[in-house]
Amino acid sequence: MSKILIVDEDQAVRAILKAILKHNGYEVEDAASGDEAIARMKGMSYDLVITDLRLGRGSSGYEVLREAKRRPFPPEVIVISACGTADEGVRAIKAGAFDFIGKPFKEDEVLRKVEEALIGRNAIAWSGGHELNGLIGRTPAMKEVFDLITQVCKTDCTVLILGESGTGKELVARAIHKNSKRRHMPLITVNCGAIPENLQESELFGHVKGAFTGADRDKMGILQEANGGTVFLDEIGEMSLSTQVKLLRFLQYGEVRRIGENRPVYVDVRLIAATNVDLEEAVENKAFRKDLYYRLNVVAIYLPPLRDRREDIPLLANHFLKRFSQKMEKGINGISPDAMTALMNYDWPGNVRELENAIERAVVLTRSDFIELEDLPPKVRYGSSDLYRSPLSRKGDTFRIKDDLTLREVERAYIVHKLKRCKTYEEAARELGIGRSTLWRKIKRYGITPDEVM
Ligand SMILES: Nc1ncnc2c1ncn2[C@@H]1O[C@H](COP(=O)(O)OP(=O)(O)OP(=O)(O)O)[C@@H](O)[C@H]1O
Ligand SMILES: [Mg+2]
Known part of the structure; x- marks a missing residue:
């Protein structure tokens, strides 16, 4: 939960802001003077400080702002300036404030600006x-x-x-x-x-x-x-x-x-x-x-391609498993160690999309409450085994490569082959382990015509 400090001399202003923000799920503290605010910041790390610029005796709003920016994890600062003094707000932004709100303030404006100020910080927390x-x-x-x-x-x-x-x-x-x-x-x-x-x-x-x-x-x-x-x-x-x-x-x-x-x-x-x-x-x-x-x-x-960040595979696989298992109401509990090893070892030319498709397929196929090795696509199961990879064969559906072809020609021929046997571009793209738009581009680049794939 984000922690906010409100600084204003006026007890009524503090009470209103506190009520608005608390009501929207923020944790809020307040200080009645600049000195009190600075003392509090030294003892506690806030995500956001909302301060009036004019604070009467003691430290001013600018000093609160300066102190905030000196903290090891500086909070964002929104300043409050009386109506008609937008210049002051602009000056505060130049001094490092995130934004300013004019007095008297509107509830939705306050909430929008607070939310905006906190976004970047939350993103940092999420990446953790x-x-x-x-x-x-x-x-x-x-x-x-x-x-x-x-x-x-x-x-x-x-x-x-x-x-x-x-x-x-x-x-x-x-x-x-x-x-x-x-x-x-x-x-x-x-x-x-x-x-x-x-x-x-x-x-x-x-x-x-x-x-x-x-x-x-x-x-x-x-x-x-x-x-x-x-x-x-x-x-x-x-x-x-x-x-x-x-x-x-x-x-x-x-x-x-x-x-x-x-x-x-x-x-x-x-x-x-x-x-x-x-x-x-x-x-x-x-x-x-x-x-x-x-x-x-x-x-x-x-x-980076998925094969260069394999430690992400278990996290991703479990994430997709949860999603598809819920969607298909299958109540699957996990991925067997064998299956996970195969997932970790495979090269994933189609990257995360291919992994996502493999898990979806496995969720459909599995008869137990675990994803087993045999639920995975054959190419994943057999990994990089040359035995399986060449000559790219599948029961009753062989793709043969003459060995005088260039790589481009092989790619073109393989795409035509897939387009012929799949019902939709979507399916062909999936089988090829590429996106639909990538497939479109290749079709265009290789000049593959509809006649060829009939
Ligand atoms: N890090 C990730 N975490 C969760 N899901 C991911 C991640 N990366 C990709 N995906 C999923 O993989 C699929 C492909 O992702 P996306 O469409 O963003 O890829 P892309 O790089 O735009 O591919 P293309 O170049 O083919 O258009 C999507 O379903 C996406 O949700
Ligand atoms: Mg894309």
């Missing part, structure tokens, strides 16, 4: 607990990810999320948005890989009627729709070069110009981008603009 908005992990690598998320959600800076398919990039984007001050505004996801290149620009920036054939009415772009919120550009590596130019202007000047219109509008949107391709390589190949890459790469969050 191996979880942040559904993102699970306890390895140092994931701790680092949690710390970065905690840092960037206090700011508006552009974030680039990197990692193989299925490592949790989308979850990270959501966590950043949900913990930022924009969380009451929309988070709009744009999957660049799923939008044809010639439509990307209009999707993001909008167009006016008649701007091109098919533009039969005005359309607002996503960047404008998300005003005040966050736009998550997934698979940014798939963005067309012409859209990249416009995006750069947006990042530089906040400028959004609809196709067919000269006058730009200015919007306030935070960008989060993600990719599972090597953008530096794309820059070298001239498929991605260098200037845009630098603009996006202000803060990069790298999600």
Whole structure:
């Protein structure tokens, strides 16, 4: 529970604030003077201090603020300033206060600001607990990810999320948005890989009627729709070069110009981008603009593949087990040691998504109240055993590789093979251990046509 200290000379103000905050589940103490507040801070660690700036005799609100910022675990500070003295509030923010509230205050404003001030701190506490908005992990690598998320959600800076398919990039984007001050505004996801290149620009920036054939009415772009919120550009590596130019202007000047219109509008949107391709390589190949890459790469969050953080596997496996077991009302109690060993040893090319699918399948299949080795997919059961892996065979359904093929050709052929035998793209993606959008991209890249997979 978050601990709050209220500092105000006026007994009535203290009583009201105390009542509001206690009623909303906070632990609250109060002090009637700056000196008393400073003495209390020395003996107790608070998460938040709310102080009037004018405290009469003794230490002022500024001194309370300064002392707060000197503590080993400095609390956030919200200052109270009488109505019409916003300048004073701004001065306090410059001196390190989180925000200010004007007197007389409104209950919902107080609660909103208190909640905002405490968010970053709670995130830090959660990362100690191996979880942040559904993102699970306890390895140092994931701790680092949690710390970065905690840092960037206090700011508006552009974030680039990197990692193989299925490592949790989308979850990270959501966590950043949900913990930022924009969380009451929309988070709009744009999957660049799923939008044809010639439509990307209009999707993001909008167009006016008649701007091109098919533009039969005005359309607002996503960047404008998300005003005040966050736009998550997934698979940014798939963005067309012409859209990249416009995006750069947006990042530089906040400028959004609809196709067919000269006058730009200015919007306030935070960008989060993600990719599972090597953008530096794309820059070298001239498929991605260098200037845009630098603009996006202000803060990069790298999600390591699951095989490089195997100690997270038991935590994740049990988390998914609990979830699916509840959902399917199966009352499964755990994972047998054999099965867990297999889970730990497997390489997880599809990362957390593949693990999640394996556990879901196991929950469906198991007949006991434990997940046993035989409930796991064969490739997990047999691990890296070469015997099983080549020649990639399955009963009555063999995929043969001629040995004069390049790796690209093998990948293409294998995707076609899976598309032929699966009923939906979803299923094919799952069997391939990749995301649906990654599958789409590959289909596009390899020029796989519907005829081929009939
Ligand atoms: N650390 C994690 N804790 C809990 N669940 C996770 C974690 N990482 C990923 N997942 C789960 O794995 C699945 C894939 O995650 P997500 O969609 O975020 O991956 P991605 O990196 O965006 O993949 P892709 O590049 O294929 O789009 C989701 O169901 C997500 O909930
Ligand atoms: Mg994704």
